[in-house]
Amino acid sequence: MRNLEVADIFDDIADFLELKNENPFRIRAYRRASQNIKSLNEDIEEILKRDGLLEILGIGKDLALKIKEIITEGRLKYLEELKREFPEGLAEIMNIPNIGPKTAKLLYEKLNIRDIDTLEEYAKAHRLSSLPGIREKTEENILKGIELVRRGRERMSLGIALPLAEKIINDLKDSSGIKRITYAGSLRRMKETIRDIDILVSSNSPNIIMDNFVKLPVVKEIISKGKTKSSILTKEGIQVDIRVVKPDSYGAAMVYFTGSKAHNIRIRELANKKGFKINEYGVFRKSDGKKIAGNEEIGVYNAIGLPYIEPELREDQDEIEAAINGRLPDILKLEDIKSDLHIHTKYSDGANSLKKIIDACKELGYEYIAICDHSKSLKVAGGLSEKDLMKQVGQIRKFNKISKDIKILAGSEVDILDDGSLDFDGDILKELDLVVASIHTGFKQAREKLTYRILKAMENKYVNVISHPTGRLMGARDAYELNLDRIFKQAADTNTAIEINAFPQRLDLTDINCKRAREFNVNFAIGTDTHSLPQLNYIRFGVAVARRGWIEAGSILNALSFKEFLKRIKK
DNA sequence: GCCGTTTTCGGCCCGACTGTTTTCAGTCG
Numbered sequence: 001m002r003n004l005e006v007a008d009i010f011d012d013i014a015d016f017l018e019l020k021n022e023n024p025f026r027i028r029a030y031r032r033a034s035q036n037i038k039s040l041n042e043d044i045e046e047i048l049k050r051d052g053l054l055e056i057l058g059i060g061k062d063l064a065l066k067i068k069e070i071i072t073e074g075r076l077k078y079l080e081e082l083k084r085e086f087p088e089g090l091a092e093i094m095n096i097p098n099i100g101p102k103t104a105k106l107l108y109e110k111l112n113i114r115d116i117d118t119l120e121e122y123a124k125a126h127r128l129s130s131l132p133g134i135r136e137k138t139e140e141n142i143l144k145g146i147e148l149v150r151r152g153r154e155r156m157s158l159g160i161a162l163p164l165a166e167k168i169i170n171d172l173k174d175s176s177g178i179k180r181i182t183y184a185g186s187l188r189r190m191k192e193t194i195r196d197i198d199i200l201v202s203s204n205s206p207n208i209i210m211d212n213f214v215k216l217p218v219v220k221e222i223i224s225k226g227k228t229k230s231s232i233l234t235k236e237g238i239q240v241d242i243r244v245v246k247p248d249s250y251g252a253a254m255v256y257f258t259g260s261k262a263h264n265i266r267i268r269e270l271a272n273k274k275g276f277k278i279n280e281y282g283v284f285r286k287s288d289g290k291k292i293a294g295n296e297e298i299g300v301y302n303a304i305g306l307p308y309i310e311p312e313l314r315e316d317q318d319e320i321e322a323a324i325n326g327r328l329p330d331i332l333k334l335e336d337i338k339s340d341l342h343i344h345t346k347y348s349d350g351a352n353s354l355k356k357i358i359d360a361c362k363e364l365g366y367e368y369i370a371i372c373d374h375s376k377s378l379k380v381a382g383g384l385s386e387k388d389l390m391k392q393v394g395q396i397r398k399f400n401k402i403s404k405d406i407k408i409l410a411g412s413e414v415d416i417l418d419d420g421s422l423d424f425d426g427d428i429l430k431e432l433d434l435v436v437a438s439i440h441t442g443f444k445q446a447r448e449k450l451t452y453r454i455l456k457a458m459e460n461k462y463v464n465v466i467s468h469p470t471g472r473l474m475g476a477r478d479a480y481e482l483n484l485d486r487i488f489k490q491a492a493d494t495n496t497a498i499e500i501n502a503f504p505q506r507l508d509l510t511d512i513n514c515k516r517a518r519e520f521n522v523n524f525a526i527g528t529d530t531h532s533l534p535q536l537n538y539i540r541f542g543v544a545v546a547r548r549g550w551i552e553a554g555s556i557l558n559a560l561s562f563k564e565f566l567k568r569i570k571k
Numbered sequence: 572g573c574c575g576t577t578t579t580c581g582g583c584c585c586g587a588c589t590g591t592t593t594t595c596a597g598t599c600g
Contacts, residue, residue, distance in 0.1 A: 023572085029573055030572075133592080229587055256585085
């Protein structure tokens, strides 16, 4: 997979073109191409092989040639030429907040500043004030920005961002004058990682909201405070932006602030062609400036002839075309979920007793759940021996006899061993209601070997689900190399479901891979991999991944009724 | 540099905030 390599090169080119003050539309073409390549769900080398580059949105003749050069030559002459014109450090300088191409170029040309360290020296010595448009305040901001860059403005996981946004909204929502309040941005689109949190408010008295916002207990620093828009930095160093609009603009503002930027650009282009203008206040007829929509999101889409598009789909990844052609998927909803198919208990490395887990799941309204503790080989996680597993199965059977509200599936998260066989024999596995198989060893093995192990496991007639199929742990471990297309095909052929592991550090499969797997007609199982009670709520992150992957309820095992579920998993 | 129900040229999304300016450029989302 060299998609990222190609995307990064196009991004670098865009940086250089900005420094050169090139045609902004040309720069945007590179950025858009980069963005689209990043979110492709197919290997770009494969696309090149089948001569399909021009089908990629935003790739024309010229960029197709450049992609070919990158893949075959391992480099791009054009980028190397650009690199000769400017020192490499300038791109880094442009990463500093509030320093864009104009300032970076000015610093370089007037003071020969070509890296962050030099810039810091100059700013501290007040030697930047000699430049036009830079005085003391800008020097201060540059120093602050350098600190931010050094600390690394990393993206946080959805699991951190969502609760934080909910807390801020909760703290704010009683402010007088707030009519509606929500989070927007990449958080509302439920991207797996988030950089900034965006909050949107509708109110007729924005001043009060701005004042209350910058006084919230989480605020460490006020980045900017205006009449309708402010930004703060929390004590954890997370930027939170807020925007207040009038109630009759709330829908348009929701669309605008939910993004993605690429999606917004597309719908604005579409509006333009139809004689409308879209901004964060509404949809306006160009002929007489009359506002024709804006209160609600759906009205904005309908005004330009589109059906409502779910936030998770708004990535300019074919959703506009699908909307135009009436082939938008009816994606999974949280309410569709009837079960959690991956839960650990005290039997292995979970924190809670079977009883506690069952009670909590009843509270959540589940129709059935699957208990899947680890298998005997995974000693570090307290894997169960055959004897202990059978004891657990017995306990579950007993429970099911007296329970009316919820069905408990006796399952196991069974290790896939080095040769692709399973950690328990068939005579044990046949006693279980659900077998979830996963790899916990040999992450560094070759792609072919790891792929083989999973393919082999799927051949086992007792295996219902492959859990966290790529093994990634965000911030700790990359996904291991797999031939996913072969795995998806095998999953469909053997009726083995692929798990969407909802644990925020995993989210494995990813949204992009879900979209790919969907083309193979595979079934999915969402599991929280819960090890302690609050983690049962992670289900919403798994649902988010499925939604971003265009998955409909019909192919999610745990969106099926218990009866349907049992039918569907038969191999 | 891409793209086409304005189709092979001439368009290309739109507005808020800051810091520096006497009316705006640069940056950001």
